[in-house]
Amino acid sequence: MFRLDRSLIASVTSGLLMASAFPRPDLYPLAWVALIPLLLVMQRRPFASGFACGCAFFATLLYWLNIVMTTYGGLNLFFSLLAYLFLILYLSLYFAVATWLACHLKGQFKLPYLLTLPPLWVALEYLRGLLLTGFPWALFGYSQQNFSLAIQSADVTGVYGVSLLLVAVNCALAWILSESKSRLAWLGIAGTLLMSISHFGYGVWRESQPLDQRDQQLQVAIVQGNIDQAVKWSPEYRQSTVDRYQRLSELAAENNPDLLIWPEAATPFFLQEEIPLAARVRALPGQLNTYLLVGSPAYQQIDEQRFDYYNRAYLLTPEGQESGSSDKIHLVPFGEYVPFGRLLTFINKLVVGVGDFVPGEVNPLPINGHKLGVLICYEAIFPELARAYVRQGADLLVNLTNDAWFGYSSAPYQHLAMTRFRAIENRIWLVRSANTGISAFISPSGTVTQASSLFTTEQLSGRVGLGHAATFYTRFGDLMAQACLLLSCGYSIALFCAFRRRS
DSSP: OOOOOHHHHHHHHHHHHHHHTSTTTOOGGGGGTTTHHHHHHTTTSHHHHHHHHHHHHHHHHTTTHHIIIIIITOOOHHHHHHHHHHHHHHHHHHHHHHHHHHHHHHHHHOOOHHHHHHHHHHHHHHHHTTGGGOOOTTOGGGGGTTOHHHHTTHHHHTHHHHHHHHHHHHHHHHHHHHOTTOHHHHHHHHHHHHHHHHHHHHHHHHHTSOTTOOSSEEEEEEEEOOOOTTTTTOGGGHHHHHHHHHHHHHHHGGGOOSEEEOOTTOSSSOTTSOOHHHHHHHHHHHHHTSEEEEEEEEEEEOSSSOEEEEEEEEEEOTTSOEEEEEEOSSOOBTTTBOTTTTTOTTOOOSSOSSOOBOOOOOOOEEETTEEEEEEEGGGGGOHHHHHHHHHTTOSEEEEEEOGGGGOSSSHHHHHHHHHHHHHHHHTBOEEEEESSSOOEEEOTTSOEEEEOOTTOOEEEEEEEEOOBOOOHHHHHOSHHHHHHHHHHHHHHHHHHHHHHHHO
């Protein structure tokens, strides 16, 4: 079934072109033509072509998973490659299903790819973010993170609208290349052109609006500790870790911040315990006269033998009191818990020091009459979480993360690219605090106004606006993606009925 031929070579080429459009190397214009080789050949081998494209795309884009699992997770290289392979094969199935359905809809009903593949693609991207806890990493639309006019529509359709347009443009171009004398193909080009004009026209109009201005503002300082992941949880390094964060915080305090932010799990101990280092951290906001948002592991004792553990963010007031806490909701499989742990006994959890984590709930944190929505680590790639915080009154989104897991790879840049869309979708300022980069200030237009470097010890300061705009996306969420899913279900049912009649 998977014998190598020209159709698979062309499909792999599409996968590699797609991957090149993402950070890094971030050659985002390639996304507008990347699928053309696949579209020209996939009718010959509908499933295998999509699968080969997916394998090339995900294997190239997610190479850094082996760094996470071996360098920092301590996983044997063989098992690391095995887990990596299974994930690539699983994710590639989404591409394969999309191309298989599109090809059979064309063969059965003469429907051109332009009418079927864009909604099928979006529907399967949407499902990828939901099934098996969800992994919406590197959705096609994220490739345009540096093309501002193309992504402003995210406040209406989310990232899925950008994906839809990209696939539609690829389909229209492939159609005209293969059937240049077809009137329908030229009609498809005209329709896609109109869609593109409206899409980019909206982007031009949006950028002409004062998106980033807010009447009420907050002076914010980010502290990037750059703590080596290899020693982060070693008890003998706890003192030096707190020393570094305090020194950087004192430097940041020269700009009189209203809010000081430390990254995910900044304290390699339980801040809730009555120990000298925890007391020292809790006293710091009073010394600097500022709020402190800090990531720390936490626990709750259930009984004499059992504890629940949380990946938590604490907000401490200038008076040294706890204003509130927010626990991570969407946990990382194999990072913070091991799914199917009884079966996958050979895989240890990558986060050391505590047991499996327990998910929290959406809980904005109060600060001077406003609220912070805290997204911890890769929660920033789940648009529904950011939207939920905004709908519950968050005036500022904060992403606490520890991208040291990724090493010197493209993953931190990919992570930041996806985070930018959360600001656009809800037209809200977003501040990102990372242990080793990339820490950043992101405006409601998705612009990165300040950013740190990878693996540097530094602090950033800036003013952010408070509040959010009442966007269509904030009100209705992934309505467009859900419409694509509904249409795709209709396509699938029609195809199933046609197959039944033939048999």
